Amino acid sequence: MDIAISDQGGLKVVAISGEVDLSTSPKVRDALLDCIFKGAGVVVDLSKVAYIDSSGVASLVEAFQNAKTRKLSFALASVGDTPLRVLKLARLDQVFIIHDTVDSAVAALG
Amino acid sequence: MRDKASLSLGSIEGMGRVNGGAVLGGRGGSLSEQLDLLAEMARDFAASRDIEGAMARALARIAAMVGAEGGALFLLDETAENLVCHASFGPVDINGLSVKAGQGIVGRSVAGNCSEMVRDVAADPQFKGALDEKTGFTTKSILCAPMAVQGERIGAIELVNKTSRSPGRSQGGGNGLFADEDLKFLEALAASAGLAILNARLAGELAEQEVMRRELALAAEIQRGLLPPPGADDFPVCGVNRPARVVSGDFYDFFILYDGRIAFTLADVSGKGMNAALLMAKAASLFRCLGKEDLRPGRLLQRINAEVCETSLRGMFVTMVAGTYDPATGRVVLSNAGHEPPLVYAPDGSFRALSAGAPPVGIPPELTGGGPVPEEVLHLNGGALYIFTDGVTEGYVTTGKELSDQGFKDLMVQGLANGEDAATRINRVATLLTSSGQPLRDDVTIMAIDDAGPARRRAEKGETSPPPDDAPPVDVLEGLLCQLNLPGRAQSLVMVRRAVEVAATACGFAKEQTQDIILAVDEACQNVVRHAYGGKGGGDMVIDLRREQGEFQVLIRDFAAPVDVARIKPRELDDVRPGGLGVHFIREVMDRMDYLPPPDGQGNLLRLTKTIRA
Known part of the structure; x- marks a missing residue:
């Protein structure tokens, strides 16, 4: 699992690739919360996520809640079939703000 | 086993018989002295576990009593080809010395079962004197008397050089040469010593047999421990094992798998002795060990066969049935490697035999083409499955009359009609076979899987019987x-x-x-x-x-x-x-x-x- 962070239109774009599971999700959580604690809105690029489990979903939920309390933007972008299936199973597809692409997310939030 | 006291008495009786009155009543040492020596020697041999030590003490006493400068006690070895010195007395220690049977004065004495006296060695052509050259001892005069009991040659006692101070005896002193009466006396003592040695050897063998008997009893105890403890009263699987000898070549086992199914086996190792018991222990352990991996029965038997063949002695094999039974459905998956066909009893009263699908375990896979043992899937539907060894059907119920397959079936039906549970039914068969008044011809082992109780519970829950045959095709992963x-x-x-x-x-x-x-x-x-x-x-x-x-x-x-x-x-x-x-x-x-x-x-x-x- 790899995490790449870039700045786009005043937001942090956090691109995750690989498998997010119990052993890698703490890194995802740390990266997301770090951005939020620094006061940045976040777009999470899930296009290259091959797998995500409940601990990965939990990291997204925790970051989302922290962004909300700080009135920061938080969106998911480019969610592939596999992560989307998991979000749907958790009924979180209706909770998160989900954009088709990173660009459209940045345009909407920025 | 005879006790020490009776052994000791036996020895003394023997002496009396051998010696008669001729020597003990003869000249020389007092009768009571001689009797004392004989009695003491017999006691020593009987009481001592150390035959070698007793022989050394006996030789020393004999030499002292006869009055000899030196002496040696020779015994024929196991091959009867050599005479080996087991005790020596005097200035030269020749313990362990071995001479060819039949050679020399000792050899001549043992071979002919006759005593020898060379009053003057210088005049005897048989005397080689080789030992004297090595040891520096000068042999002047030799007495040699054989030890034999009822024609069985044991060895001989040889004495050399008459001492001048022979306690209690008057003849031959001074010139170092023995006299005729010395030989007579030695003959009597040697005969007694021979009997005592033979008795001590027999006692040793008996003790060894006793040790083996105890070890066998321990082995049987461990073997019984390999059989599963009986389940609770309503447990559907039960078994019985009655060995024909102390240890058994049969075994059965069962245990519950993770999902409530019960894995079971029953097997018969060729032969009935300790070798069969050891192979039984191995096969039983393999079943316990590999069975927990919950392979399908056909694969399980294939694995057990591979393991047994890797190390087994050639010519020994195990006929074995292994399977699983699911009390929740009544479904049985069963494989039979060369075993007596198990019988399936259907509630309509009919029986069906499940014949073997493969040769017994222990036949190398390269001979049979390997592969899993074929499986049979069946549903007991409230009936029962009986697995048994040929010791059951070929066992005698009365003199010369075998129980037979039909007899076994009749007993099962009869027991069922009397409302007996499966454990009672199979125990009745085992008891019938063991109380025929004749020793068991073979180990008796029976296992029963009784689906009556589980079927009742399934019916109470409203579960209908599954289709009769849902065996998966062989090429599908299962x-x-x-x-x-x-x-x-x-x-x-x-x-x-x-x-x-x-x-x-x-x-x-x-x-x-x-x-x-x-x-x-x-x-x-x-x-x-x-x-x-x-x-x-x-x-x-x-x-x-x-x-x-x-x-x-x-x-x-x-x-x-x-x-x-x-x-x-x-x-x-x-x-x-x-x-x-x-x-x-x-x-x-x-x-x-x-x-x-x-x-x-x-x-x-x-x-x-x-x-x-x-």
Whole structure:
């Protein structure tokens, strides 16, 4: 699992690739919360996520809640079939703000 | 076994017989002195466990009594080709010296069972004097008397050089030469010593036999320990074993598998002695060990055969039946490697014999082409399955009359009509065979699987009988597909996901279903890592991926403290917060999630099931 962070239109774009599971999700959580604690809105690029489990979903939920309390933007972008299936199973597809692409997310939030 | 006192008496009686009155009543040492010596010698041999020491003491006493400068006691060795010196007395120690039987004065004496006296060695052509050259001892005069009991040659006692001071005796003193009466006296003593030595040897053999008898009894005890303890009263499987000798070449075993099915076996090792008992112990252990891996019975027997063939002595084999029985359905999967056909009793009163599908265990796979032993799937439908050894059907009920297959069937039907349970029925057969007034011809072993009780419970629950034959085609993967044994750490999960992906795909699940199953299994394993082991990686987890009768099953076993199943529940989804989603995912994705009693009651065993749709 790899995490790449870039700045786009005043937001942090956090691109995750690989498998997010119990052993890698703490890194995802740390990266997301770090951005939020620094006061940045976040777009999470899930296009290259091959797998995500409940601990990965939990990291997204925790970051989302922290962004909300700080009135920061938080969106998911480019969610592939596999992560989307998991979000749907958790009924979180209706909770998160989900954009088709990173660009459209940045345009909407920025 | 005879006790020491009777041995001692026996020796003294023997002496009296051998000696008669001729010598003891003769000239020289007093009669009471001579009797004392004989009695003491006999006592020493009888009481001492050290025959060699007793021989040395006896020789010393004899030499002293006769009045000899030196002496030696020779015994024929086991081959009867050599005479070996077991005790010597005097200035030269020749202990261990071996001479060819029949050679020299000692050899001549033993071969001819006659005593020899060379009053003056200088005049005897048989005397070689080679020893004298080596030892510097000068032999002047020799007495030699054979030790033999009822024609069995034992050895001889040889004395050299008459001493001048022979206590209690008057003849021959001074010139170092023996006299005729010395020889007579030695003859009597040697005969007695021979008897005492023979008795001591017999006593030793008896003691050895006693040790062996005790060891055999211990072996039998250990062997009985290999048989399973009887189950509870309503347990559907029971067995009985009566060895023809102390140890048995038969065995049976059964134990409960993770999902409530019962694995069972019954086997008969060729032969009845200790070798059969040892092979029985090996086959029984292999069944216990490999049976817990829950292979299909055909594969299990194939594995056991491979293991036995790797090390077994040639010419020994084991006829063996192995199978599983599911009390929840009455379904039996059974394989028969060369064993007497088990009998299936149907509630309509009919019997069906299940003949062997493969040669016995112990026949090398290269001879039979290897491969799993064919399996038979059947449903007991409230009937029973009887597995037994040929010691049962060929056992005598009365003189010369064998029980036979029909006799066994009749007894089962009769017992059933009398309302006896299966254990009572088979024990009745075993008792009948052991009380025929004749020794058992062969070990008697019977196992019964009685589906009557489980069928009643199934009917009470309204469960109908399954179709009679649902055996899977041979080329379809069935049973255990894969077993993972991994440390309970987060890093192990990726391996679990890969294995599940391959196994689920192999079972025909579409990509999305496979992804779902991967998620569910991953979540269940996460719970082991995070909750059972508290994230500390304190133990292993064992994950079995199985295909069972149209279902994909995942068994996850941990070795942590038992979890409180009641506390495991999915969270409310409206409550958006991190965590607590795992169980919800599992419930959503899988058809069933249930906790099973773990084997040996240790840890936790979770089963996830998903139906495979054609």
